[in-house]
Amino acid sequence: MRPVAARSRLGQIRLPIRTARLVLRPPRRSDVSALVPLVADWRVARPTTIPHPYRRSDGEAFVRSQQRQRRDGKGLALLIFDRRTDRLLGGTGFHSIDWRDRRFELGYWVARSEWGKGIATEAAHAVCLEGFRTLRMHRVHAAVVAFNSKSAHVLRKLGFRLEGREREQHRDGRRWVDMLRFGLLAGELRSPPRRASRR
Numbered sequence: 001m002r003p004v005a006a007r008s009r010l011g012q013i014r015l016p017i018r019t020a021r022l023v024l025r026p027p028r029r030s031d032v033s034a035l036v037p038l039v040a041d042w043r044v045a046r047p048t049t050i051p052h053p054y055r056r057s058d059g060e061a062f063v064r065s066q067q068r069q070r071r072d073g074k075g076l077a078l079l080i081f082d083r084r085t086d087r088l089l090g091g092t093g094f095h096s097i098d099w100r101d102r103r104f105e106l107g108y109w110v111a112r113s114e115w116g117k118g119i120a121t122e123a124a125h126a127v128c129l130e131g132f133r134t135l136r137m138h139r140v141h142a143a144v145v146a147f148n149s150k151s152a153h154v155l156r157k158l159g160f161r162l163e164g165r166e167r168e169q170h171r172d173g174r175r176w177v178d179m180l181r182f183g184l185l186a187g188e189l190r191s192p193p194r195r196a197s198r199r
Helices: 003-010 029-039 056-071 119-133 149-157
Strands: 022-025 076-082 088-098 103-110 139-145 161-172 175-185
Touching (some): 029 056, 076 119, 119 149, 139 149, 149 175
Parallel strands (some): 103 139
Antiparallel strands (some): 022 076, 088 103, 161 175
16 A cells, blocks of 8 residues: 555544543654653563663654654554543554555553553553554554563453464573464454543
8 A cells, every 4th residue: 555545544543542541642752751761661671672771862763763654654653641640651553554464563561650550451452443443454463572471461351362472582681582472353352341440
């Protein structure tokens, strides 16, 4: 699909995306100051493929690259904000969109202070729902480093199935670790458990 047509298809998503507790919207340059300290946390970066250390220049490059991806119709990165306070909580989005085969890769990360609150599950569900309903995608896939059991649990809650294991595909410091590959087809998405709203 040509970039203009692909961009038009992405434009069908009504932004920002809102859920019960969250607002998902594309990153802006003004977000970099809040973004960098969260992603620079080694505990956030380690179970993902985010580079570490993560500096302000990395945050600025991320915003530029994601704006370019969106213009080219290849992806749509979204930052996750608290709907009540507008505080940055994490990131997610549609990555590596394949318009011909109607599939994309789901990615997500959440600030250390927000772990265990269902933020990743709620945001990932919203992205998958838009992918299937609005973009008419057929499949979503996601990759998780093998030791990141919490991220794998997020995917399983949403109906993703483990489809493969790539041995020693990711370097974690001095050791090589396996990557788990998950997939979800249209019609398989499960709604996340309801959580009490934060006061």
